[in-house]
Amino acid sequence: VIGILGATGAVGRTAAQRIAAYGLGPLRVGGRNVTGAADLAASLTAPAHAVRVDLNDPAELAAFCDGCRIVVNCAGPTYQVLDTVARAAFAAGADYVDIGGELAAKDALTGGDAAGDRIAVFSAGVMPGLSGLLPRLLAKGRPLRRLDVYVGGAAVFTPLSAVDALLTRGPRFGEPMAAWRDGRVAPNTLAPLHQVRLPGFPVPVHAWPYLTTEAQTLATDTGAGEVRSYNVFVSNRLPEALAATWAEAPDARPETLAPHAQTVVRASLRDHADFGAFYVMLFTARPRPGTPPGPTRVLLTAVDSYALSGVVMALATRAVSSGSVPAGVHLAAEVLDPDATTAALQKDALVGGLTIE
């Protein structure tokens, strides 16, 4: 059985549908709202049954994981979940896939022997996740002079995802205005770009430099001389709402940030009213002169980044299920196969386009 937590959410629904469609086995669909979970279970193309589960209740969580081959966690918020569900899955002898987690959860599990011969894959969504995986298509067999990452668009934030966004700050996540140059983080190197036209983005956009830890790992793994990574917005509303909250909140704890989440949600709703929903991932490579020819641009377009994250979660689950992921604790960007993932995404109806040229 494959257990899916947070299955009735924006990400979980798509993850459940794809896992069912891939034929990975019967599903156990968990959520706080058991009626919604039951409706979803009934609509799936694989045998599925719904279970009420509260992640904060250790007994319910243990009962959910019991008997699962893989536990797939689409529930957040990441800051609360951390390694709790992963440990519950391991205790039940299951492998684990998580939409979030990033370094905090990976670190919490690494050291000691929490994983044993089990597998955990964290950050198996769009960003982080796909944003660190797809650029690897450009670096195969040749060092790059420069690699650019532009990811974003217009998406509606929920209060929970707003708090998660507000918390993705600090050295464990990334550094604003920094670039990667010659083997290390170069602080205060880049400036925000305003009203720029970027290939694949339907309107002029605002791009804010943010060198994520994922981009830093990418730089090291690919040997790129320079990496520039931008979060892309359709207007300055969201960057301003985030900055205002960071300035006003006395500290960066979920409880102090939560009252401000509505500011961020409102900004995203106004963007959505003006620009609709779209999501673009653009990666461009500048090879060193004289290196073998190869692709220099990867461009993915989609309407809904949450649904796209669900597809990535399902693909990560399939990779774990098929034995192509080694035992241990991983981040999806570092352990999934870029070519296989690309081929699967190109066939998926939720991907508007995925070109490599």
Add this chain to the structure above:
Amino acid sequence: VIAADYFHQLRTPQVAIEVRCFELGPEMVAVFSLVEELFETDQVTAAFAEFVALVDALADGSGWDRMPGLPDAVDPGSGGGLRLGLLPEPAVRHREGPPADDLEQAVADVFEELLEVPVLDRAADFFGLGGDSLLAVRAVVRLAKEVGGSVPVREFLADSTVAGVAAVVRARLGDQR
């Protein structure tokens, strides 16, 4: 008077030297602003002295009453005159896509450095990305230095896309061989 105002004035690339005059009560104040690198100090001193002498002569003599001659209106000629849209649309439209080779990438890099925006497509147009004619001249100079091909400004203006400029460079490098 705020110094920053003058910096602002002189950041307009066309302005190399500027004289501003003010009336302050019974006195006249003249301010010389200039791009230091372009002028020798003694040239500036001489120009200032000449200007002061001119002002003195005008103030003392009959300069205030003399009627200066104005040139006659210029005949715009048949079909001439000023109108918008004289520049034709570029004839060549390049297929969109990433820069196709090292040369196109080098041109994109030069554009990017001067325009301070990402230049990621071979069909990206220098002027569409915010370039102006002065930046275009600088681009031509930079290209000669970076890739060794001198691009005539006229040809740069005719097709100012990454692919178009690269094609001109390629043709000129070929000619030299």
